[in-house]
Amino acid sequence: MKIMKLILVASLLVSSMAFSKNCKVELEASDSMQFNKKEITVSSKCKKVTVNLKHTGKLPKTAMGHNFVLSLTSDSPAVISAGMKAGPGGDYTPKGAKVIAASELIGGGKSTSVTFTTPKKGGDYTFVCTFPGHSAIMRGKFIVK
Ligand code: CO
Numbered sequence: 001m002k003i004m005k006l007i008l009v010a011s012l013l014v015s016s017m018a019f020s021k022n023c024k025v026e027l028e029a030s031d032s033m034q035f036n037k038k039e040i041t042v043s044s045k046c047k048k049v050t051v052n053l054k055h056t057g058k059l060p061k062t063a064m065g066h067n068f069v070l071s072l073t074s075d076s077p078a079v080i081s082a083g084m085k086a087g088p089g090g091d092y093t094p095k096g097a098k099v100i101a102a103s104e105l106i107g108g109g110k111s112t113s114v115t116f117t118t119p120k121k122g123g124d125y126t127f128v129c130t131f132p133g134h135s136a137i138m139r140g141k142f143i144v145k
Contacts (some may be wrong), residue, residue, distance in 0.1 A: 083130025
């Protein structure tokens with residue numbers, strides 16, 4: 001019985017490890033004002049999603065700041081203007097109910113990470129960078145399957 005329990009625990013551990021791996025997203029942003037992904041897909045089996053954002057450029061965050069901000073596509077314009085209102089003091093990063101997730105704003109050579117509850121399967125979600133002028137290009141679809 002003890003051995004059976006051990007096997008069960010071990011297999012649970014392995015499956016949860018494989019699981020957590022799929023729930024992490026590696027995203028990069030550059031000095032050319034672009035994300036390296038236009039689409040991110042995560043499994044609805046993920047309880048939480050972690051987005052690791054890496055700024056591969058050299059410019060400081062005051063000139064080429066990048067963040068990862070997720071919302072419903074329908075809320076995206078309001079979320080982007082909330083980022084503008086936050087201003088340089090608030091790192092142009094929006095807060096509030098319409099924001100599903102928002103990372104810290106980073107400059108070149110820096111990395112950051114944000115973990116959030118996986119939004120509902122099938123919703124229409126968009127991720128953007130809310131630094132002024134970036135969201136027109138720095139945007140993509142976030143899909144929960
Ligand atoms: Co940006």
